[in-house]
Amino acid sequence: MIYKWDIIGHETQISQLEREIETGNISHAYLFSGPKDVGKFRVARIFANILQCPHDFCRRCKDCQMIANGTHLDTLLVPDDGSTIHIDEVRELIRKTNLTAQSRYRLIVIENIERMPIEAQNSFLKTLEEPPGRTVFLLTSTKVSQVLPTILSRVRLYEFSNVDDPVLETYLRQKFGDHTDLSEIIEIAQGRPGLAIHLIKDPVALSDQRNVYRQIDFFLKKNDLAQKFQFVESVSKGEGATGKTLELFFDAFSRYLRKLLFDYMRQKDHPLRARFTLKEIADLFESLEKTRYLIDRNVNLKLALENLFLQTEK
Ligand SMILES: [Zn+2]
Known part of the structure; x- marks a missing residue:
């Protein structure tokens, strides 16, 4: 590696980006797609910094310092704050960089481009077809199908x-030493460095994860449709936090089932073996993924979850 990226994993992608920098083969738009919390936005930010720094990503010059503290006029970062991206905002970003453009590039780094509604994406397309000079868009997406x-x-x-x-x-x-909960955190994170670091730094988030995991464990081990439906009721009624609660729930459920499938296949003893066959667990896993897909597409949340929970009863 030529530059010090300080990124966990993704060596192939980083080497490829470095080759593009070396050969000057920079595209006017990139899209980094992949799971959440694996470091796509971070790679985009560092890539932007390397492109802008006239001294090989020195981390000391004016450009590097301004990018690091988010005040660089030609490197605009739009992290995902949960809001929809309107086309006017994108136009405003382009206009802002047009005003200054004293750097090597005009860089617009947008996290989770799927936050742009389809009409806005259509208008954005025109900008991508005829980008203003030296403009580079660095986009990320966790839902490239959208x-x-x-x-x-x-x-x-x-x-x-x-x-x-x-x-x-x-x-x-290396970074955090021998943290007591490290193996559990790695298991929860499932290859997502962003989530692992968040859990190390935030004990409340870790305990939330544990609680959901325990709840799923209980739901799978017991026949208790009333309690399961009560859970569904509370999730589907919850307002602001619904998205986050659901994400936590689906992540934990998927992790639980994946581990279970793995244990079954390795013939490891498991308390659930008497309750579910391997095929039933595999079916449940498939239903879980399907439910998640459907909920993303706005089907009736309550019905979808109730159907899923019916499969956990014997
Ligand atoms: Zn620099």
């Missing part, structure tokens, strides 16, 4: 995947 194919065809696509556990573990040990 991005217009016409946009995908105009960006240089980089796919990111989860980081291997040993890579993650080595890095976390």
Whole structure:
């Protein structure tokens, strides 16, 4: 590696980006797609910094310092704050960089481009077709299926995947020493460095994860439809926090089932073996993924979850 990226994993993608920098083969738009919390936005930010720094990513010059503290006029960062991205905002970003543009590039780094509604994506397409001079868009997405194919065809696509556990573990040990909950955190994080670091730094988030995991364990071990439906009721009624609660729930459920499948296949003893066959667990896993997909597409949340829970009863 030529530059010090300080990124966990993704060596192939980083080497490829470095080759593009070395050969000056920079596209006017990139899309980094892949699971949440694996480091796509971070890679985009550092890539932006390397492009802007006139001294090989020195981390000391004016450009590097301004990018680090988010005040660089030609490097605009739009992290995902949960809000929808309107086309006017994108136009405003372009206008802002047009005003200054004293740096090597005008860089617009947008996290989770799928936050742009389809009409906005259509308008954005025109900008991608005729980008203002030296403008580079660095976009990320965790749901590339919600991005217009016409946009995908105009960006240089980089796919990111989860980081291997040993890579993650080595890095976390170096950075945080022997944290007591490290193996549990690595298991929860499932190859997502962003989540692992968040859990190390925030004990409340870790305990939330544990609680959901325990709840799922209980739901799978017991026949108690009333309690399961009560859970569904509370999730589907919850307002602001619904998205987060659901994400936590689906992540934990998926992790639980994946581990269970793995244990079954390795013939490991498991208390659930008497209750579910391997096929039933595999079916449940498939239903879980399907439910998640449907909920993303706004089907009736309550019905979808109730159907899923019916499969956990015997
Ligand atoms: Zn610099």
